[in-house]
Amino acid sequence: MSQGIPLALEEPEGASPQGAGPDLAAQVGLPVTGKRRGAKAFGARAADTLSRYGGAWVVWLILCILVAVPVGAFLLQAISPRMFGQGSSWFTLSAFSQAFQANAFKALLNSIWVSVAVCALDLLIGGGLAWMVQRTNVGGRRIWPGFMWALLLAPTYLMAQGWTYLLEPKGVFAQMGINASAVYHVFFGPAGVVFVLALANAPFAYLTISAALGGLGSQYEEAVRVHGGGRIATARVIVPVLAPAVLASIALVFAETMSDYGVSSTLAFQSHFQMATYGIYEAVTDLPTQFGVAGVLSILLLASAAIPLALQSRVTRGRSYAILSGRTRPANRHLLRRPAKWAMTSVVAGFFLLALGAPALGAFYGSFVSNLGVEIGAHDLTLNAYREVLSGSTQYGHVQVEGASALAAPLLLSLELAAITATVTAVLGLAVARLLAHRRPGRFTKAGDLLLLGSIALPGIVLGAGYIFAFNLPIASRFGVDLYETLPLLVMGYLATSVPTQSRIMMGQVAQVHTSLLEAARVHGARAISAWRSAYVPVVSRVLVLAWLVTFTKTFFELPISQLLYPPGQEPISVAINSWVSNYHYDIGTAMTVLALLLVFAVIAVVSGGFRLLAPRGWQRVGWRNVG
Amino acid sequence: MLRNPKNAVSRGKTRPALTGLASVALVSTALTLTTGTGIATAATSVTPLVVYSAQGYDSTETTAFQKATGIPVELDDDSTGPLLTKIEAEKNNPKWGVLWVDGATAFASLDQQGLLMKGWEPTVSWNALGKEAVPPDKSYVPTGFTMAGTLVYDDKTVTDPPTTWQDLLATKWNGDIGMNDPAVSGPTYPFVAGMMNYLGGVNQGEKFYTGLENNGLHVYLTNGDTLAALEAGIIKLALIQSSAGIGAGIKDPDIKVKFLPPVTALPSALGIDSKAPKAEQLEAEKFIEFVLSTQGQQLMQSGDPTGDSLYWPVLTGVTPLKALPALSSIKVQTINPYTWGSREDTINTWFTDNIVE
Numbered sequence: 001m002s003q004g005i006p007l008a009l010e011e012p013e014g015a016s017p018q019g020a021g022p023d024l025a026a027q028v029g030l031p032v033t034g035k036r037r038g039a040k041a042f043g044a045r046a047a048d049t050l051s052r053y054g055g056a057w058v059v060w061l062i063l064c065i066l067v068a069v070p071v072g073a074f075l076l077q078a079i080s081p082r083m084f085g086q087g088s089s090w091f092t093l094s095a096f097s098q099a100f101q102a103n104a105f106k107a108l109l110n111s112i113w114v115s116v117a118v119c120a121l122d123l124l125i126g127g128g129l130a131w132m133v134q135r136t137n138v139g140g141r142r143i144w145p146g147f148m149w150a151l152l153l154a155p156t157y158l159m160a161q162g163w164t165y166l167l168e169p170k171g172v173f174a175q176m177g178i179n180a181s182a183v184y185h186v187f188f189g190p191a192g193v194v195f196v197l198a199l200a201n202a203p204f205a206y207l208t209i210s211a212a213l214g215g216l217g218s219q220y221e222e223a224v225r226v227h228g229g230g231r232i233a234t235a236r237v238i239v240p241v242l243a244p245a246v247l248a249s250i251a252l253v254f255a256e257t258m259s260d261y262g263v264s265s266t267l268a269f270q271s272h273f274q275m276a277t278y279g280i281y282e283a284v285t286d287l288p289t290q291f292g293v294a295g296v297l298s299i300l301l302l303a304s305a306a307i308p309l310a311l312q313s314r315v316t317r318g319r320s321y322a323i324l325s326g327r328t329r330p331a332n333r334h335l336l337r338r339p340a341k342w343a344m345t346s347v348v349a350g351f352f353l354l355a356l357g358a359p360a361l362g363a364f365y366g367s368f369v370s371n372l373g374v375e376i377g378a379h380d381l382t383l384n385a386y387r388e389v390l391s392g393s394t395q396y397g398h399v400q401v402e403g404a405s406a407l408a409a410p411l412l413l414s415l416e417l418a419a420i421t422a423t424v425t426a427v428l429g430l431a432v433a434r435l436l437a438h439r440r441p442g443r444f445t446k447a448g449d450l451l452l453l454g455s456i457a458l459p460g461i462v463l464g465a466g467y468i469f470a471f472n473l474p475i476a477s478r479f480g481v482d483l484y485e486t487l488p489l490l491v492m493g494y495l496a497t498s499v500p501t502q503s504r505i506m507m508g509q510v511a512q513v514h515t516s517l518l519e520a521a522r523v524h525g526a527r528a529i530s531a532w533r534s535a536y537v538p539v540v541s542r543v544l545v546l547a548w549l550v551t552f553t554k555t556f557f558e559l560p561i562s563q564l565l566y567p568p569g570q571e572p573i574s575v576a577i578n579s580w581v582s583n584y585h586y587d588i589g590t591a592m593t594v595l596a597l598l599l600v601f602a603v604i605a606v607v608s609g610g611f612r613l614l615a616p617r618g619w620q621r622v623g624w625r626n627v628g
Numbered sequence: 629m630l631r632n633p634k635n636a637v638s639r640g641k642t643r644p645a646l647t648g649l650a651s652v653a654l655v656s657t658a659l660t661l662t663t664g665t666g667i668a669t670a671a672t673s674v675t676p677l678v679v680y681s682a683q684g685y686d687s688t689e690t691t692a693f694q695k696a697t698g699i700p701v702e703l704d705d706d707s708t709g710p711l712l713t714k715i716e717a718e719k720n721n722p723k724w725g726v727l728w729v730d731g732a733t734a735f736a737s738l739d740q741q742g743l744l745m746k747g748w749e750p751t752v753s754w755n756a757l758g759k760e761a762v763p764p765d766k767s768y769v770p771t772g773f774t775m776a777g778t779l780v781y782d783d784k785t786v787t788d789p790p791t792t793w794q795d796l797l798a799t800k801w802n803g804d805i806g807m808n809d810p811a812v813s814g815p816t817y818p819f820v821a822g823m824m825n826y827l828g829g830v831n832q833g834e835k836f837y838t839g840l841e842n843n844g845l846h847v848y849l850t851n852g853d854t855l856a857a858l859e860a861g862i863i864k865l866a867l868i869q870s871s872a873g874i875g876a877g878i879k880d881p882d883i884k885v886k887f888l889p890p891v892t893a894l895p896s897a898l899g900i901d902s903k904a905p906k907a908e909q910l911e912a913e914k915f916i917e918f919v920l921s922t923q924g925q926q927l928m929q930s931g932d933p934t935g936d937s938l939y940w941p942v943l944t945g946v947t948p949l950k951a952l953p954a955l956s957s958i959k960v961q962t963i964n965p966y967t968w969g970s971r972e973d974t975i976n977t978w979f980t981d982n983i984v985e
Contacts, residue, residue: 085720169861265849269809272984282811282980285709287737287972289716461713468717477721485723563710564717568678568702575706582707583684583935584852584875 059431060448066496067455074466075302078295084469086291095292104279104293108300111264111276112307114194115257119308121198122253123246126205129351132344134213136334139345147352149604152203153553153597154359156262160196162358163187164267172361188271196263199355201256204505205249211509211543212245244437245508251308252504255456258301261560276301277459284461291465298462302454309450407576407592411599414556414573417487421494422552425502426544428495429551430510432503437511452500460497464564467493485567493561498551505550509543538616545611552607553600676700677911680715681728682708682814683896685931692927693918699911707850708734708814715743722903726912728771730815730869730896732761735768736969738899744768745900745909750917757955758942760962761895768899769916772928772939775960776894777807777819779886780858780866780873790865793823793888796840803844806854806863809984811976813850815869815894820975821968822892826961830971834978841983858883869894874951875934889959896939 073084078095081087132138133145166172166180167187173180186192220241224234239246264275276297283294336344436449455463472484483489517539521531559574566572571579573596581589677699679690690701704711708729715724715738722743727735738744744767754762761770781789790796796805810817824833837845846863848854851872858866859876866873873885898919900912918924925946929937933949940948940955948955 086716164862165860266853269984270846270848274984282809282976284713286811286976287712287716287734287817288741289713290973291716465713465717468714469720472718472721472723474721484718484721560710563706564714566704568680568704571705578707579705582682582850582852583932584855584872585935586852586856 055431056435059428059435060444062428063432063448063452063499066492066499068451070463070466070470070493070496071298071302071451071455071458072466073470074291074462075295075299077469078292078299081292095290095296098290099283099293099296104276104297104300107274107279108276108297108304110190110274111258111301112304114190114197114275115254115304117194118198118201118257119250119253121194122202122205123250125198125202125351126207126249126253127209127246129202129348130206130210130213132348134210136336136344137341138336138348139341140348144348144352147356148203148206149549151200151352151355152207152550153557153600154200154356155557156196156200156260157266158262158359159200159355160192160263160267162361163192163196165361166358188267190268190271190273192271193263193268193273193275196267197257197260199351200260200263201253202351202355204252204256207505207546208245208249208252208508209242211505212242212512216241216512244511247308247312248504248508251305251312251453252456252501254308255305255453256501258304258457259459261459261461280459281461284465294462294465298458301457302451305454305457306450309453407573407595410571410573410576411596413570414596415599415603417491417494417572418552418555421491421498421555422548424491424495425498425551426548429499429502429506429547430540430544432499433506433510436503437507452503455496456500456504460558460560461564463496464493464561467496467561467565485565487567487570490562490565490567490572493565494555494558497558497561498555502547502551506540506543506547509540513539541611541615545608549604549607552603556596556600674698674700675905675907675911676702677908677915678702678704678723678725679728679915680704680706680711680724680726682706682711682730683728683932684936685928686728688931689919689924689927690915692923693915696918696923697914699914701915709812712738712814719743722901724901725904725908726901726915727899728896730774730894731818732763732768732770732895732897732965733818733821733963733969733972734814735897735899736763736965737972739763739765739767740966740970743902745902745904745912748900748913750913750920752917752920753944754942755944757893757940757960757962761893761897761942763965768897769920770895770897770942771919772896772942774815774894774896774936774939775870775887775891775958776815776822777867778870778873778891779888780855780868780876781864781884781886782858782882783884784882785861786864789884789886790888791886793826793836796865797836797843799843801843801865803846804864805840805843805867806846806848806857806865807840807867808850808854809847810979815851817972817976818892818894818963818968819867820979821971822890822961822963824975825892825963825968826890830975834982837979837983845983847984871936871938874938878934878951887953887958890961891958893960893962895942896936 077084077086079092080090081092081095082090129144129148133141138144167184168174169181169184187195216238220237221234224237229237259277260275261277261281264278265281268275269278280294280297280301283290283297432452435445436452438445467489468484471489472482476483513536517535518531521535522528526534557574558572559578562572562574563578566575573592577589577592577596580586580592679686679701681690681703682705683689686705687703690703693699694701704714704724708731711727711729712734715722715727718724719741727738735744739746746765746767749762749766750769757773758770761773779789790798790801795801807819808816810820820833820837823836824830827833827836846854846857848857851868854863854866854868855872855876857863859880870885870887870891873883877883877885898912898916900909900916904912919928920943925941925943928939929949931937938949938952940952
């Protein structure tokens with residue numbers, strides 16, 4: 001395909017500067033390669049090697065500690081339980097036979113086909129929405145990205161629950177006199193699972209494809225049109241250019257769907273449709289815990305991430321997709337005529353109504369209507385729960401329990417942890433994205449890529465348990481290093497969930513940045529750091545802000561890792577909310593959720609507003625437009 | 629396509645960039661670690677008592693205990709599932725001091741793995757139920773009773789509820805019954821085991837649950853989910869823990885609770901970590917004595933009046949909350965937690981493969 005596109009896809013790697021020779025390179029302060037003799041040469045070479053590969057090694061080392069060690073520990077205990085105090089054998093394969101007896105393959109195949117279906121749907125949904133918002137004058141362009149945000153933050157179990165509230169026998173539709181029983185029966189099955197997950201994971205496809213579309217000026221389309229090409233020819237040019245983003249979105253949606261627990265434990269479980277993550281969860285919560293079985297299932301989940309990666313390496317092998325250079329111009333929008341504009345606007349609005357309307361209904365109904373279903377006709381709307389949460393005391397009949405639902409401490413703690421995690425993730429994620437976006441990855445990078453995507457496919461409970469195995473070793477305690485149940489380890493756990501996802505979202509954008517941007521700065525005499533600051537940071541600044549915001553929000557509400565790793569006495573907000581809900585105080589739990597959401601929206605408004613006000617205008621125009 | 633990977637220029641520029649990024653990441657990670665470890669190591673000279681608990685009244689109880697004794701308490705308040713997962717995962721190097729959850733079978737299983745301190749019992753005046761619930765090796769201490777698998781329904785939609793367990797198999801209730809998954813919900817395995825115990829064995833019990841499944845049984849994760857399904861009208865009969873059902877009845881008078889004979893007793897209990905430092909084990913004993921004191925019992929009954937406070941006491945002289953029916957009006961059975969605790973894994977696997985699937 002690439003042979004047929006005579007556009008600037010081939011990076012002129014090494015064209016001009018090498019021609020200029022080492023003297024010129026030395027003059028402009030570039031590292032020089034060539035034959036030298038003696039100790040000086042050796043020193044220079046060592047320094048050169050360090051500057052070339054030092055950064056990469058440090059990044060891989062951090063990833064190794066954050067992801068490889070805990071995931072590895074969890075997988076290892078499946079064959080060597082004794083190593084982690086989980087059994088008597090140093091080596092056994094009994095967990096495998098146990099896992100295969102327990103329908104592991106069936107659950108895994110269910111998960112895989114659902115993920116493939118969700119990928120296909122989300123390419124259409126995410127790609128279509130990205131194109132409409134980025135490239136047409138569809139109505140409401142300023143508000144849709146915000147909605148996409150809200151969708152990214154909506155937990156999948158809440159979406160499943162919201163739809164259940166709508167469709168169930170005594171649900172909202174039934175109250176309104178609409179007979180939804182036919183839809184209800186279809187919904188409670190694989191179809192509903194695919195439907196909810198496709199809606200929930202659409203933002204991942206939207207974000208990655210939007211990023212690519214934003215960096216793609218309209219010059220490619222114009223070039224085709226000038227040469228007499230029609231729409232199909234245009235698509236044949238544009239689609240391959242977008243390949244890294246499309247593949248990144250496939251990989252991400254696949255892994256996110258595989259790892260989903262919210263739908264697999266509610267909708268899928270209730271309709272007797274077993275998925276892999278539920279099998280893992282069940283093995284882990286069984287007593288005595290079957291960590292071995294969970295480990296085997298995790299190995300299978302991790303391996304499944306090879307499917308989208310194989311596709312990715314087949315398609316992108318050795319090609320460059322750098323299109324974001326100094327010559328990139330903002331794209332022109334297609335001006336739709338009125339009927340088309342209205343039709344597209346209603347398609348977008350319809351999507352958000354399906355995706356956000358239902359969970360919103362679930363969340364707000366749950367918090368205001370104290371007896372959902374039973375007294376639904378009376379519309380028993382009450383603000384009591386909110387009053388209790390804000391005053392920090394709970395009224396139980398005649399008994400007042402002081403401090404029972406105190407919100408301030410967990411809220412502040414989660415705010416702090418989420419901000420630290422988001423900041424480290426933005427920086428580290430960018431470094432990882434640069435490594436992964438390498439055009440000709442070595443075996444090491446490929447293995448790292450599989451591990452990272454695989455870790456996205458693993459449910460949080462596996463990472464959490466892996467962290468306990470890896471960082472609560474008796475030998476470490478003997479040396480006085482007790483990381484388990486401390487805040488630093490909790491932050492590391494959060495990073496292990498956020499860095500793989502965020503680096504993959506950034507990868508599409510990073511792959512587009514043409515090295516000519518940096519070369520231009522260096523040729524003009526800028527030193528490495530300042531070239532980087534003036535030519536690279538502006539291009540990726542929006543992506544960084546976006547990564548920060550997504551990570552902040554996801555971390556704020558992260559539950560499984562928080563549950564397993566939080567220091568006793570220092571509850572994050574997600575654990576506090578879960579405790580109320582699991583003790584049947586749904587009203588208080590939901591009211592806390594709503595207040596926490598308001599705080600998160602305030603942080604999002606301050607950070608994105610701050611970026612808009614403080615960052616130079618040029619920064620905001622390059623790269624991702626209309627994404628955040 | 630130009631293939632010239634040995635391009636010093638492009639490398640020379642991008643790699644320092646990566647080094648820069650990496651060092652920023654490294655510095656910030658290190659900073660997080662040091663500041664956080666500072667918090668972690670700033671412990672007082674008194675060993676804090678680490679309490680892992682899923683009880684609704686736990687924070688009321690630990691706050692009062694800390695005030696009364698000056699022993700600092702670190703409470704990990706969570707659902708039973710994650711707490712037991714943590715205890716199993718940290719077996720190598722346990723960090724917990726005392727565990728407080730529902731279900732003697734869970735404690736029996738921990739005891740059989742050698743994770744509980746044995747041989748200590750507080751000097752209190754047990755009532756009949758309490759005396760029966762203390763294990764022979766004194767590895768855990770009962771604190772109260774709820775019932776597993778009580779029948780909960782809405783009397784607006786169900787006017788003639790079933791009166792025996794066999795009634796549940798009638799086609800009349802086809803698609804109307806819901807229960808929790810024993811592999812996920814702590815208080816549900818004792819219900820499953822209790823039915824097997826009552827019917828005469830594992831095979832008979834499996835037949836009963838297969839019958840329920842053929843009658844369109846709905847399985848949810850926890851009490852809360854099953855209750856939500858009842859309130860939403862998806863099911864008409866919920867088989868859940870008594871405290872959840874009675875609590876729902878306090879909030880909504882149409883919700884009724886019925887105890888099909890026999891109903892299985894579900895003790896809540898406290899167990900001490902066998903590998904905890906001696907000082908912490910002694911603190912844990914003080915905590916257990918506090919919970920079973922007059923003040924401790926009052927706090928247990930006021931800490932969560934629409935949930936876990938709805939328990940039948942294990943001590944003489946403590947009367948249950950008014951919302952609870954008299955024990956004499958209910959036919960209760962207890963099961964041997966050690967016999968049934970060791971079967972939990974295989975029975976849950978059977979349940980997952982045959983009922984949930």
